[in-house]
Amino acid sequence: MSVSRFFGSTSREAMRQVRLALGPDALIVSNRRVNGGVEILATDATASATPAPVSMPVPEQSQATASIADSAPTPTAAPYAGINQQQQPAELMSAIGAMRGALENRIDELLWSNQLQRAPETLSLFQSLLGYGFSTALLRAMLKRMPAHLNDRAAFEWARHELDTHLPVLASEDRLWQPGLALALVGPTGVGKTTTIAKLAARCVKRFGPDKLVLITTDTYRIGAHEQLKIYADILRVPVHVVQDSAGLRQLLLSIRPDQIILIDNVGISQRDCFVADQAALLASAGRRIQRLLALNASSHGDTLDEVARVYKTDGGTPLSGCIITKVDEASRLGPALDTAIRYQLPVHYVSDGQKVPENLRFMTAKQLVDMAFTRTSYNSKALYAPTAGDLAALLSVAEQKEPVNDADEQARKQKLTALVMSGAGMRKVDVDGLRQHTSAIEHSLALSAAFDGWRDLSVGPQDATYLAEQAEDLMRSALHEVSESPESMLLSSYQSVNLALENEQGKSKILLTTLCTERGEALAAPLQQLAGPMGWLNTVGEHVLHEPQWADQLLQAVQWVEQRRNATPIMHMLEGFTPAVWQVLAAEGTAFMASVPLGSRFWHENGTTSAAARIKQMQFHAVSDLSRKLQLQQLAGQSIPSLTLWVAKERVAIRQRGVAELPLELIAVRLTDRYSGAVLRDSVVLVNAGAFTQLSDADVAMWAVLQHEQRLVGRLVAPAWRAVQEEASTQGLSVAQQLRTSALLALAGSDVQYSSQRQGLYGQLQTLLQQRGALTAPKLIEALLRCFALKEALQEA
Structure with missing residues (x-):
C-alpha cells in the first residue's frame, strides 16, 4: 500500500487534492491539523486489498487497525489479542486510538525518512538547524512544508522566515507596562528570577517613578533571598513585602492602589516538585489577575526546557502570559529556548544576557532573536549533541537517490533551450549542459541570487x-x-x-x-x-x-x-x-x-x-x-x-x-x-x-x-544598470526607490562576476552569450547578466 501526504490550508482544499490524485474512493489513513493548515494521509482504496509483503510493517499495522475496528480479534492483532469483547466502549476506543496513533507515527516516520533521502537540501538544512539547537519535533513539522527544489541558500532563508513568522514575541513594551499590572516570575531554581525581577523593577521605575511600584517576594526558603531583593528595592526606593500564604498575599494585594504595578518574585521550584501546583494555586487565589511569566534558562538542555514549559503550562494555575529567556550570556546556543517558545506558544517578553542591573535586559523582535540564534553560535565550535553529515548518512543508510530522467524528454528540453539561446544571441551552437552548470553559480552567491530575485520582482510590478x-x-x-x-x-x-x-x-x-x-x-x-x-x-x-x-x-x-x-x-x-x-x-x-x-x-x-x-x-x-x-579576487589594477x-x-x-x-x-x-x-x-x-x-x-x-x-x-555599473531597469520601469510603473534598489543589486552582482575568482566560469559564459572574447564593458556586462538571468529562468521552467 502506497501512502501519500496531502496538505491544504483547509480540510476542503486538502480533500480536493486527495480526490484529484486518488479518485473519489480514496482511503483516508489520518486527518490532522498542523501548522498553517490540514494534513491528510491517504491511499488508493484498491491498494488496501492487495496483500502486503511481510517485511513491510505499515500494511500489517493497517490490517490490525481494521481488525480491531471490526471488533473481531485476528492473528495480525496479536499485541491486542487480550482485548475482551465485553470491555467498555471507552476502553475499546482507547485501544483503537493507541493503535491508530502507532500507525500514524510509523507512516510519518517513513514519509519523513523518504523526504530526507530524496531532498538533499532538506537533509542539509535539517542538520544545520539541529546544530543551532532546534528540536527534531519542530524541524520535522517545519521542513515538511518547505517548497521543493530550493538550493541551500534559499532553503535556509525560507527556514529563517518560518522561524521569524512563528516565534511569538511581545508586540511592544507599552503593551506590558500598564497601570495596575501584576506580574509574577515563575520557574525552577537558579534560573535568575530575582535578578530579572530587579531589572524589570528598574524599567518600571524609569517609566512611572518609584511610587508606582511594589515588590513582593514569596521566597522564604532560600537563605538571603529576601535580603537580595531588598537591596535592589532600597536602591530603587520602592517598598518590598514578604508573603507566605494565599491569605497573606490576598490581604496585601487589597491594600495596594489599583494604579500601582506589582512585581512578584517567587521561590524557585523544580519542574518535578509537587509544589509547582501549590505555587500556581497561590497566585491564582490572590484576588487580582496576575500575569505569569516563565523564566527559561537559555543554558539548559532542550529536553529540560521542554519539561519545564510543559509542567508549568499545565500546573493548574492561570495560563502563562509568556516567558523571559535568562542566562543568554552563558548559553552556547539560543535555539533550544526559542524552540520551546515556539512549540508552547510562549511570547518572549525580554532576554537577559548578564548580571548587570538594569543594563542586561533587552527587548527584542522575532527577527532579532532568530538572528541571535544563528549568529551567536560559533562556526568553529562543533555541536557535540547534534548529528554530523556522516551520522545522518549512517542513520538513513541509503545513498542519495535521483529520479530517473527520460532521455527523450531531456533531449527535447535541450533542443528547446538551444533554440532559445541561439535565437536570443545569434549563435550557431550552444552547450546547454555547460550553461546550466555555470548559471547554477547564481544560486551559490548571495550577491547574484539577490540580483536575480530583484530582477524577477520587476515583472511582478510596483512594490510598496x-x-x-x-x-x-x-x-x-x-x-x-x-x-x-x-x-x-x-x-x-x-x-x-x-x-x-x-x-x-x-x-x-x-x-x-x-x-x-x-x-x-x-x-x-x-x-x-x-x-x-x-x-x-x-x-x-x-x-x-x-x-x-x-x-x-x-x-x-x-x-x-x-x-x-x-x-x-x-x-x-x-x-x-x-x-x-x-x-x-x-x-x-x-x-x-x-x-x-x-x-x-x-x-x-x-x-x-x-x-x-x-x-x-x-x-x-x-x-x-x-x-x-x-584575497578572493582574480585581478587587481587590471593584472x-x-x-x-x-x-x-x-x-x-x-x-x-x-x-x-x-x-x-x-x-x-x-x-x-x-x-x-x-x-x-x-x-x-x-x-x-x-x-x-x-x-x-x-x-x-x-x-x-x-x-x-x-x-x-x-x-561604474550603476548607470548602465539604471538604464536597463528604466526600460522595465516605464511599462510597469515602478517607483524610483525600486529602480534604485534593483540597479544597485545588479551593479554589485556585475562586480562579483567581474572580479571574483570563483565566477570565472560564469564570466566566460557571459562572454559567449555576447560573442565577445575580450573584457566586457560596463554596459555589456549588465546586458549579459540580464540575458543570463532570463536563460536561468527558462532553465528552471524547462
Whole structure:
C-alpha cells in the first residue's frame, strides 16, 4: 500500500487534492491539523486489498487497525489479542486510538525518512538547524512544508522566515507596562528570577517613578533571598513585602492602589516538585489577575526546557502570559529556548544576557532573536549533541537517490533551450549542459541570487515601501549569516558616491551606495541606497523628504543603519573622501572605520602639519605575504594577483580642528607594484580608527584598501544598470526607490562576476552569450547578466 501526504490550508482544499490524485474512493489513513493548515494521509482504496509483503510493517499495522475496528480479534492483532469483547466502549476506543496513533507515527516516520533521502537540501538544512539547537519535533513539522527544489541558500532563508513568522514575541513594551499590572516570575531554581525581577523593577521605575511600584517576594526558603531583593528595592526606593500564604498575599494585594504595578518574585521550584501546583494555586487565589511569566534558562538542555514549559503550562494555575529567556550570556546556543517558545506558544517578553542591573535586559523582535540564534553560535565550535553529515548518512543508510530522467524528454528540453539561446544571441551552437552548470553559480552567491530575485520582482510590478524595507533587512541578515558561517569573522561595509543623470530631471542626482563584502573581497549584499537630487531625497527603506540632507548626514545615516543591525558581528566601515566631521562622530561612538583620502590631504604629524604624499616618501614599507590566498579576487589594477606585490607602511597622525578635540588616527600607506618589473602601479592612503579592534594588522588594512579601490566598479555599473531597469520601469510603473534598489543589486552582482575568482566560469559564459572574447564593458556586462538571468529562468521552467 502506497501512502501519500496531502496538505491544504483547509480540510476542503486538502480533500480536493486527495480526490484529484486518488479518485473519489480514496482511503483516508489520518486527518490532522498542523501548522498553517490540514494534513491528510491517504491511499488508493484498491491498494488496501492487495496483500502486503511481510517485511513491510505499515500494511500489517493497517490490517490490525481494521481488525480491531471490526471488533473481531485476528492473528495480525496479536499485541491486542487480550482485548475482551465485553470491555467498555471507552476502553475499546482507547485501544483503537493507541493503535491508530502507532500507525500514524510509523507512516510519518517513513514519509519523513523518504523526504530526507530524496531532498538533499532538506537533509542539509535539517542538520544545520539541529546544530543551532532546534528540536527534531519542530524541524520535522517545519521542513515538511518547505517548497521543493530550493538550493541551500534559499532553503535556509525560507527556514529563517518560518522561524521569524512563528516565534511569538511581545508586540511592544507599552503593551506590558500598564497601570495596575501584576506580574509574577515563575520557574525552577537558579534560573535568575530575582535578578530579572530587579531589572524589570528598574524599567518600571524609569517609566512611572518609584511610587508606582511594589515588590513582593514569596521566597522564604532560600537563605538571603529576601535580603537580595531588598537591596535592589532600597536602591530603587520602592517598598518590598514578604508573603507566605494565599491569605497573606490576598490581604496585601487589597491594600495596594489599583494604579500601582506589582512585581512578584517567587521561590524557585523544580519542574518535578509537587509544589509547582501549590505555587500556581497561590497566585491564582490572590484576588487580582496576575500575569505569569516563565523564566527559561537559555543554558539548559532542550529536553529540560521542554519539561519545564510543559509542567508549568499545565500546573493548574492561570495560563502563562509568556516567558523571559535568562542566562543568554552563558548559553552556547539560543535555539533550544526559542524552540520551546515556539512549540508552547510562549511570547518572549525580554532576554537577559548578564548580571548587570538594569543594563542586561533587552527587548527584542522575532527577527532579532532568530538572528541571535544563528549568529551567536560559533562556526568553529562543533555541536557535540547534534548529528554530523556522516551520522545522518549512517542513520538513513541509503545513498542519495535521483529520479530517473527520460532521455527523450531531456533531449527535447535541450533542443528547446538551444533554440532559445541561439535565437536570443545569434549563435550557431550552444552547450546547454555547460550553461546550466555555470548559471547554477547564481544560486551559490548571495550577491547574484539577490540580483536575480530583484530582477524577477520587476515583472511582478510596483512594490510598496514596506516590502522594500523588509528586503533591505533580509539582505543585511543574510550577509551577517554568511560571515558567521565562515571562518572570516569580519564584515566590510563600503560607501561610495555616484553621480547619475535621470530622465525628466533638471540637474544631476547623486547616489550613496552601501555595499557589504567579506574581508577576502567576496561581494555579499547592497542593502541600503540613497538618492538625492531635484526630486528631493529618498532611500530604499521607505524614507522620502523634499529637502536634501547634508552629505555628511547621509553618510552617517548609512553607517548607523548598518551598525544598528550588525548584532555581534565586527564591521569595518570603508569611507571615501576627507570628511573630519564624520570621523569625529564615528570615533565618539566607538565605530571602526577606514577612510580613503587623496594624497594631498593634510594632517598633524609629530610637530607640524604635513601631507600624505610627503609622508609616503619617508615611510618604511614591508611586503604583504600570501596575497593570492588572502584575497578572493582574480585581478587587481587590471593584472593577475600572482604578478603583483602589495606593500604597507604605518604611522601615527592626528586631525586638529578649532573647537574640536584632537582625533588620533593611524595612517596606512599602501603601494601596489609589479612583481617582475618593480614598477609602482598605485599608491593610496587610508586613515584608520580601529575602534574596539585590538588585533587589527597592517596587512589586513592594506588588503581592504585595495578592495575598496576595486569596488569602485560597482559605482561604474550603476548607470548602465539604471538604464536597463528604466526600460522595465516605464511599462510597469515602478517607483524610483525600486529602480534604485534593483540597479544597485545588479551593479554589485556585475562586480562579483567581474572580479571574483570563483565566477570565472560564469564570466566566460557571459562572454559567449555576447560573442565577445575580450573584457566586457560596463554596459555589456549588465546586458549579459540580464540575458543570463532570463536563460536561468527558462532553465528552471524547462
